[in-house]
Amino acid sequence: MSKRLLSLGSFLFILAIVVGALGAPTARAQDDLSGQLEIFSWWSGDEGPALEALIALFNEQHPNVELINATVAGGSGVNARAVLKTRMEGGEPPDSFQVHAGQELIGTWVVADRMEDLSFLYEEQGWYDVFPEGLIDLLSTEDGIWSVPVNIHRSNVMWYNPAKVEEWGIEVPTTWDEFLAVCPTLQDAGVTPLAIGEAWTVNHLWESVALGTLGAEGWNGIWSGETDLAGEDFLKVWDTFGKVLACSNFGDDNASLSWQQAIDRVVDGSAAFNVMGDWAAGYMSTTLGLVPGEGFGYVPSPGTAGTFLMLSDSFGLPVGAPNRDNAIAWLTLLGSKEGQDAFNPLKGSIPARIDGDVTNPDLYNAYLQSAAADWAVDTIVGSLVHGAAANENFNGNFSSVIDLFTASGDPSAASAAFVELCSTSGACGG
Template sequence: MKKLFKMVAALTALCFLGIFQTAQAKDLTGELEIFSWWAGDEGPALEALIDVYKKEHPGVEVINATVTGGSGVNAKAVLKTRMLGGNPPDSFQVHAGQELIGTWVMADRMEDLTPLFEEQGWMSVFPEGLIKLIGTDKGIWSVPVNIHRSNVMWYIPSKLKEFGIEAPKTWDDFLKVAPMLKEKGIVPLALAQNWTANHLWESVALASLGAKKWDALWSGELAFDSPEGVAVWELFGKVLEYTNDDASSLSWQQATDMVVDGRAAFNVMGDWAAGYLSTTKGLAPGTGFGWEASPGTGGEFMFLADSFGLPKGVKNLDNAKAWLVTLGSKEGSDAFNPLKGSISARTDSDLSKYNDYAKSAAADFAKDTIVGSLAHGVTANEGFMNDFASVMEMFLKSKNAQMTAKAAQQIAVKNGIAK
């Protein structure tokens, strides 16, 4: 079995060598402008990727246009003005899924990448569930570079022993131990500013609805103000009672710090927290800090991904296509992801290059049901995401599940998700 695997690996490697040779045979020259928001901690990862590209195409001058700002708040606005002004970059970073489709594909600004996917054999190396979420019936619109998991609950094993509890498997378990923690003066669940409330909401909603109904919510088959939809908000309201009340002035790192310091027991955050805990806080994965799928979502992998697409009317088409090939290649993704702290979207990546957390995440990614994240742009378009932030504020203020569910349904209708 192992031999067979090696042979397959060698064959794929050979295939890629062949492709690289044909690409090199063209001897690309000129420029390539790539637009992203990977300027801070992610800068080195992007550099590694550019290095791979430069090795293959030494004749191309890469212009690395980055606009700082977490999850692209500023970059996206700059990109929009550039696209409206008729000056698209050769390739740009975008959250895979509806954030790309709802904004750029619906506006007919992107090239269909299906031919590229078929030519590179990506149809079989990327999971089917993923390809479905980054495409529409008209085509596939971007090349995913990395995969992050949204539904993860973090804790410190030694502290849990001190508190005398175990990591809860369901929200019911959580609600059982939470009052005891609160009595001791420990915050059961650390929360940070508004977007992390959206982030927690999607984990709670997935637990409450299950993967099937979660998908139904986004295809418009299940209404947000249906009894199931209201139940999500009710559960979310119960969970919120056990969060810290200074949440809105904390960054997600500060909320994670609360768990590390023992001021809080748990934190639901995406798996970029693994990088923060191991690199910045110097804790060992597994022993220093622990993780579980967030309560009630075992066997489900809520993903978000960064990807690059190909806008229509770019100046350096061949260079941009070669860039996408590098992104989707095994070599490229294994150069980028260990540094970024994410896992590769490919199912055949070289796991020896990754840390312990990423190994466990990659194993889950291969076997779990894959669903898309709302807070990070997979399941809903930008209009809905913007309005949802207001709906969330409405709930945080009023704690009225019925009214909030109604409002959520209204914005879903307004943004073309529900009928």
């Protein structure tokens, strides 16, 4: 591996010199870079190796730059974002930081004039042609493009253990109604129909239920203000969500489980299904050593076939980054084909670039290949819980709507709270 990276690095190095000699806009001679580069992310533990591969690649390209990898652990980056905020507020931005593409970036940092427009980099690198238009729209406002997407994850995936499903003699449900129908059978067999983990994974489940009930158009309508949040359909979301929770370990021991531990339940057969983003595929194939399709199975979460509920990790350039040139070199690497193909196979995600080497089975396993195929044809919508669809204010308070619902069990109360949150956060289009 490192040998390949080495040759790749030297290839890029030579390329840079050649390009530099030709007087192209990338005239920043790569070996001139020195000093430090601090990048900030929440990738650690099982997700760490992918970042390390990128860092190794960067170190090969820019050996004189001391790369400081500031990682703040904690599921889905919630802790990291709090730390980042204190640092930005304190006027101590890192050179580049991880942020979910979409409203988390735009609604928080871009509106506050804290980010640099990256249009120049997109032009320089020809990225307008290699990232899907829909994705670029998500990263942009009228005033510019604000981050470089590294990967694409899918939120609406349901995981199961094929051998066990066969043993129990059930069909993998394709709608939530089917799921609720199969639920008593599983419960009678002493199996938890759906495994859930700590608080944020409950929110994660909600977005799959909502998408499966409302459809892509209805889902987007929530954020544009076109979906009637007092209407029947939206009440049905909560109703279904309540029933689904009743088929899970919710309120039993879910709160003490990490998402990995929830997945473990599916793997060991004590639970039948789990809805989790497709980083779970990385966990199962890399950490648990299971073969996609055999050791674990996957389908779009019920009712969401043909829709890709996406989230994307991206890196941006904060205004006042202490080592701006190094940060730009880092972003250039992230957006490059090499960078994306080094990172994504290890992260268990698909490249954001459309020219990624996704059919190469050495890099991308069966799950990722199927995700890439879906990515190319499905309707794309943005995830709520993972920062694409709504701003941080909405997101930060969304869990209290969920809590309100689980405590009261009342769909209309939950809808009302949802509407109130929409209006205070301004996340729902009007």
